Amino acid sequence: MEPSRESASVSRTRSQLIRIGSVALRHPLVLASMEEHTDRPFRLLMKEFGASLVITEMVDPHALLRGDRMSERMIAFTPPERPIAGQLLGAELEETVEAARRVEELGFDLLDVNLSCPIRRVLAREAGGAYLKEPRRVEELFRAITSAVRIPVTLKFRSGFDEGSVNAWDVARAAEAGGAAACILHGRTAMQAYKGDADWSTIARTKQAVSIPVGGAGGIRTSEDALRMRRETGCDLLLIARGVLGNPWIFPRTLALLRGAPPPPEPTLEERGRVARRHVEGLARFYGTRRPEQRLVRQALYYAKDLPGSHELRAELQAARSLPEFFAALKRWFRPRPPVVAR
Numbered sequence: 463m464e465p466s467r468e469s470a471s472v473s474r475t476r477s478q479l480i481r482i483g484s485v486a487l488r489h490p491l492v493l494a495s496m497e498e499h500t501d502r503p504f505r506l507l508m509k510e511f512g513a514s515l516v517i518t519e520m521v522d523p524h525a526l527l528r529g530d531r532m533s534e535r536m537i538a539f540t541p542p543e544r545p546i547a548g549q550l551l552g553a554e555l556e557e558t559v560e561a562a563r564r565v566e567e568l569g570f571d572l573l574d575v576n577l578s579c580p581i582r583r584v585l586a587r588e589a590g591g592a593y594l595k596e597p598r599r600v601e602e603l604f605r606a607i608t609s610a611v612r613i614p615v616t617l618k619f620r621s622g623f624d625e626g627s628v629n630a631w632d633v634a635r636a637a638e639a640g641g642a643a644a645c646i647l648h649g650r651t652a653m654q655a656y657k658g659d660a661d662w663s664t665i666a667r668t669k670q671a672v673s674i675p676v677g678g679a680g681g682i683r684t685s686e687d688a689l690r691m692r693r694e695t696g697c698d699l700l701l702i703a704r705g706v707l708g709n710p711w712i713f714p715r716t717l718a719l720l721r722g723a724p725p726p727p728e729p730t731l732e733e734r735g736r737v738a739r740r741h742v743e744g745l746a747r748f749y750g751t752r753r754p755e756q757r758l759v760r761q762a763l764y765y766a767k768d769l770p771g772s773h774e775l776r777a778e779l780q781a782a783r784s785l786p787e788f789f790a791a792l793k794r795w796f797r798p799r800p801p802v803v804a805r
Contacts, residue, residue: 480514480698482675483614483643485545485571487514487699489720490692491713494646494679494703495520495549495574495618498757501536503744505543507737508706512713515699517547520576523561524553537568547572547616551579553589555603559610566611573611575603577619577633578648580655591652594623597636604640614643618679621664624653630664631671638672646677646701665695677701685716685725692720708764710737735796738765739789746785754779754788762792769795 479486493500493508495517505516518537525533539546548570550561558575565573577600579590593600600617608615617637622628634645647668649660660680669676677699678691688700706712715725729737742758745751751758759779766772775795782788 480675482572482616485614487545489514489717490677490697490699491688491716491720492677492699492701493517493706494701495576496703499707501745501748502539502543503741503748504761505546506540506744507741508710508713509543511710512717513702515545515547515572516543517574518549520549520551520579521561522551522553523557526550526561526564527557537565539568539570545571547574549574549576549618551584551590552577552593552603553587555606558603559606562607562611562615566613570613572614572616572643573607574616574618574646575607577617578652580620580652585652591620591623594620594629594633594652595627597629597632600633601636601640604637604642608641615641617642617645618648619645620648620650620652620654621661622651624651627651628661628664630668634668634672634674634676638674642674644675644677644699645672646679646699648701649678649680662691662695665691665697669696669698675699679703685712685719688712688716689719708738708761708767731796731798734765735793738762738796739792741765742792743789752785754782754785758788766795 479488480490491512491514493505493513493516497519500517500519508516521533521537526537537548548565548568550558550565550573552558552575562573577590577593584590585592604615619630619633621630628651630647637645647665649662649664662678665676665678675698678695678697679701682688682691682700682702683705688702691697691700702712711729718725742762745758745761762779763772763776766775778791779788782791
């Protein structure tokens with residue numbers, strides 16, 4: 463059974479609220495921003511399954527200010543997604559500040575500034591993860607942004623620019639001095655990108671270095687990973703990214719474990735198929751597509767990643783020539799299999 467909004471919620475006692483400036487979160491589980499994933503249909507689904515906060519895809523300030531249609535679509539949101547953070551790439555100072563004003567005008571609850579992006583063309587502009595080389599620039603950027611907007615501003619960053627310059631605690635202190643309301647640390651360096659293991663010890667040290675809430679990210683694939691990160695680092699927020707792909711049930715399961723309650727039962731094959739179809743149908747409506755596209759195939763396959771013969775499902779979905787054909791194939795694959803009777 464899919465969780466209702468009520469069953470996914472937790473007690474709203476004052477002691478359980480996590481405050482980021484003026485915004486109160488019911489619990490520490492947050493949907494991390496992921497490029498080409500955390501669009502509106504995805505965020506709405508994760509809210510239904512219990513995420514306390516969702517974050518948009520990263521938007522380039524320059525593209526947003528020039529009225530780029532894709533950027534405007536990426537950052538548009540609806541009331542059921544609240545509380546929600548709009549995420550901007552940390553780029554050239556004046557342009558980032560102007561884009562921050564735009565995010566506030568759009569009605570977001572928080573603004574998240576991405577100084578984590580490891581893409582080479584971004585680093586070449588001394589933007590994104592390049593800021594980590596100079597904590598002074600981080601403080602300057604945050605002072606300018608927090609002076610320009612009233613909503614809380616948070617920082618997404620990494621443990622350092624490269625292995626030889628791990629300085630997350632210094633960057634966090636600089637952001638706090640500049641007015642940041644919270645920081646979210648991915649335990650890999652910018653040069654490391656997504657390779658290797660995340661170093662959670664940097665999260666623990668950063669948590670001790672600042673007084674603002676600290677979120678941990680990187681390496682949470684299961685509910686048990688989330689609990690271990692909380693235990694090892696003492697972080698205030700748990701940012702779940704790739705662990706939620708095809709598995710929105712990670713939110714209610716992790717929340718139950720955090721509260722010391724029995725976890726809900728694993729979803730049935732039929733339920734997984736039902737949620738997969740809802741997700742993909744939402745994507746088709748949102749993007750106005752009338753034929754199967756790669757983004758639909760990709761999201762559907764996340765729900766089938768551990769099914770026997772999922773490579774055959776991939777072939778069927780990619781061969782579909784219409785949405786009805788696509789959804790019919792998806793429905794067939796998530797139909798309960800009859801038990802095998804031994805002879």
